[in-house]
Amino acid sequence: MSRPPLAREKVLDAFEHVLLVEGERAATMDRVAAEAGVSKGGLLYHFASKIALEEALIERMDHLVALDMDEMLADPSGVAAAFIRSSAQTGDELDRAITAVGRLASNGSALSVEAIRRLRVTWHDALKPFVESEVGLELILLVSDGVYFNNALTIGSVPEIADMEALITMVTTAAGVQSPAA
């Protein structure tokens, strides 16, 4: 707990970065060690195996998700709007972690698949009280997934979001979201 060693964080950052920019195939132990500026031995001191690296990344994601949830619940524009907008926040800490874990998930990492599924349930339960129908809730989650997917697809480059606010209005209206002012 308390304060994780700097080198450990550097390695985890490097793992995440390579996953995002070049994909899972490129994220080998050698490559990650080089990216982090440590030797392979150094990396293996902190993470004894590749699975240990994955677990650490999932843990990071879970932590950031919890923080984000608190922020969303406090957002004056409403939870649902905050949620969709948040899924378009490419490049922030949370989005990077989710996308990186998503890459692992689409590669057969059972732990990561499970982590993403848990994440979806968490979001579902958090949004439920604010949306009138289950279908509306599903719509919101699907749009968020779509936005995420398009971000994830664009390996290494920043994707284009056209008119996010108009989209958010359209979705929240159609889904039947409780007005934040109400």
Next chain:
Amino acid sequence: MSRPPLAREKVLDAFEHVLLVEGERAATMDRVAAEAGVSKGGLLYHFASKIALEEALIERMDHLVALDMDEMLADPSGVAAAFIRSSAQTGDELDRAITAVGRLASNGSALSVEAIRRLRVTWHDALKPFVESEVGLELILLVSDGVYFNNALTIGSVPEIADMEALITMVTTAAGVQSPAA
């Protein structure tokens, strides 16, 4: 052209299958050959490299997309509705091909990333005449991506679709889709 050899198709099916069920990591030449019931040498006669395998899968996807497009345009319930419904058609030939190529794409295969991007443009252009606004069009594409993403995530198992028809109605209404009867 004309009629591709049976063994070639078997290998391609095996490649696709392993990609879907176990992910890109598992889809090695050895594994695919075994899955197809041929030797590695046999596989390599038809596909000289891993990239050749990828290219063939992309070609299959492009072909199936073209066929699907014809069907969608002829669908009496409207192109947009047919499109969303089609993205939920887990397990059919087209969906399998797209998901498999998607797996390659999320692994840094430049060819596959390009192929998925092309696909998205194709869909965008095909739907455009039937949707009132660009935002509405974007909504439809994002929901489709979301549905696809959830299918793709669930490695090896079948995902749950709650009330697809209600979702389609909600999306097409919100997006402002030209009525098929009109």
Next chain:
DNA sequence: GTCTATATTATGATAGAC
């Protein structure tokens, strides 16, 4: 805690028999 070997296995690809 971090490093340099080194072992071990997996992977993509070649060569050549049948």
Next chain:
DNA sequence: GTCTATCATAATATAGAC
């Protein structure tokens, strides 16, 4: 067209010095 070796390289992981 399909097979059985075989090779070269790259990946994960270990051992042990500093």
